[in-house]
Amino acid sequence: MALKNVIGIDHAVVMVKDLDKAAENYRQLGFTLSPRGTHSAHMGTGNYTIMFDPDYMELLGVLVATEHNAPARAFVERQGEGIERIAFTAIDSTEGAEEIRARGFTPVGPTDFERPVTLPDGTVSAAKFRTFMWPTAEAPGGVRIFACQHKTRETVWIPELMKHANAAKRISQVLIAAPEPAAEAAHLARLIDREPKAGADGAVTVPSGGDRADFVYLTLEQLGKRYRGVPLAGLSGRGGAALVLVSGDLAATEKALGPAGVRSGAAIVVPPAKANGTLIAFIAG
Structure with missing residues (x-):
């Protein structure tokens, strides 16, 4: 419960x-x-x-x-x-x-x-x-x-x-690097009484409750595949890795980030080296 x-x-x-x-x-x-x-x-x-x-x-x-x-x-x-x-x-x-x-x-x-x-x-x-x-x-x-x-x-x-020039609206996901994502996700699920769900890429999601952001546990390799072309230097193999933010206007996001932003698929990403050890990914929403 x-x-x-x-x-x-x-x-x-x-x-x-x-x-x-x-x-x-x-x-x-x-x-x-x-x-x-x-x-x-x-x-x-x-x-x-x-x-x-x-x-x-x-x-x-x-x-x-x-x-x-x-x-x-x-x-x-x-x-x-x-x-x-x-x-x-x-x-x-x-x-x-x-x-x-x-x-x-x-x-x-x-x-x-x-x-x-x-x-x-x-x-x-x-x-x-x-x-x-x-x-x-x-x-x-x-x-x-x-x-x-x-x-x-x-x-x-x-x-x-x-109100933010980069159009950030809310947190969609907290990504946590882990050598064994399923075990870490199960640990959190026990602490907060939620049900983990495995994804197609091997990452495991644990909902935090209500309409709030999800936790996602994944390996650094899986993170790299999600955000191809984004340097992951500065991230640990086990620990908080990234915040996925919903943007109200990706064009405004790209303009505000300038050279710090990297296009990766449908996301615009700030590498961890440019955001104090935290990868910041902006997605449309």
Whole structure:
């Protein structure tokens, strides 16, 4: 039975080494970024968000080493930059944590935190969250998962931040590289009570819930066949590899990306070396 308090993918977290340089890089790719946020002291992190509907991307950087961000720092030391974790939307994080506890997984949290937000009219408010994580060791394909309850959605989904020159609208798929895609997909399916489905090319899809993005587990070889002509340098054989975004206008996408974009079949793709360790594929939708 699917989790009642946890629905599909909320956002993808891309860990970066230099937060401000990464933000400028994504601006050059045609994304509109939120003002830089600084999380509560125990988190020790800062971020920029790239807002879509109903989901978003988060560029996350460690500002001060804390116990809470030790796994994120270990990721950077081990793999550099890229997709480090994926968040689900939590209706109620406290109840959601108890749901996974009842299934035999000891949750990390719930944890409350916030960051100040400068609104378009210049006033300062706050974005407030309550999150919980599945145990750190439960990371299918090397990507940690957690759930995020938004207590102040109006300070996160700001209309002015949801319009992008590259016409990005939402996340369609999160692609995770794995030597054994079926085993990693089965692992995630156990954690979130979803049913995996094998594809013709050997990749395995796990729906995240509702109308949200899917997880797709595949080998680097399979990823290369999906996006022929796109250099995969910088990707690990096991870990978060790519985000597939729906574009409202591929011509606008191609123009905004400029030389960073590579045509590959029906998609326009930014290689991981040009997007902080994350392949970004734009598709029509």
